[in-house]
Amino acid sequence: MILVRSLNIRKALNLKLLLSIEIIYSFFPYFYKRYFIRWKSVPANELKYLQNNLPLGSIKKIVLIGGGAIPYTAIFLNKLINPEVCVIIENNRICSLAAARLLKKLNLMNLKVVNMNGEHYSAYDNSLVIVSLQVKGKQKIVDKIVNEHGNSILIVRQPLKRGKHIFETASLNGFKYATVKQKPDFESIVLAKQT
Numbered sequence: 001m002i003l004v005r006s007l008n009i010r011k012a013l014n015l016k017l018l019l020s021i022e023i024i025y026s027f028f029p030y031f032y033k034r035y036f037i038r039w040k041s042v043p044a045n046e047l048k049y050l051q052n053n054l055p056l057g058s059i060k061k062i063v064l065i066g067g068g069a070i071p072y073t074a075i076f077l078n079k080l081i082n083p084e085v086c087v088i089i090e091n092n093r094i095c096s097l098a099a100a101r102l103l104k105k106l107n108l109m110n111l112k113v114v115n116m117n118g119e120h121y122s123a124y125d126n127s128l129v130i131v132s133l134q135v136k137g138k139q140k141i142v143d144k145i146v147n148e149h150g151n152s153i154l155i156v157r158q159p160l161k162r163g164k165h166i167f168e169t170a171s172l173n174g175f176k177y178a179t180v181k182q183k184p185d186f187e188s189i190v191l192a193k194q195t
Helices: 002-025 029-035 041-053 072-081 093-105 138-148
Strands: 061-065 085-089 111-114 127-131 152-159 178-181 186-193
Touching: 002 029, 002 093, 041 072, 041 127, 041 152, 041 178, 041 186, 061 072, 072 085, 072 111, 072 127, 093 111, 127 138, 138 152
Parallel strands: 061 085, 061 127, 085 111, 127 152
Antiparallel strands: 152 186, 178 186
């Protein structure tokens, strides 16, 4: 029990360290690509699934919940899907300020950063919504989107066995969904609710 608790504390500290590094790298546009090079396959895999299986023509907006200081997923998808607007919801005030600063430096004017909890955001209709792995309150966000917002495509990044004690999961019982395999620690769950 003590060993498990010690591992959890160490992993939590590693996450805080990674967050700090991400914030620092966001001040240098050159480094944002370098920082996320190991994660670039994640949105690429998700986009490949979407293009092959779902109609993306009705998507007017991309909403990324938990974008961090370097919202790589939003930048990547914005470039390839070209929505009217891309909203990055970030609960951490420092990360939201760093992300807004980076996007301004990159001249990405249709990407907007909102400092709030994803549960309190209300404009999810006609959106591709991505819930990041590290988001807290994931179940409430998923329930809100599934129950209240039509014409949305929802991607929830869920931890697998090793990550379940660090990251929250959302129960998807009763929903029809597809799974996009990612790194060994997590997967992307895709729910499409077309009204």
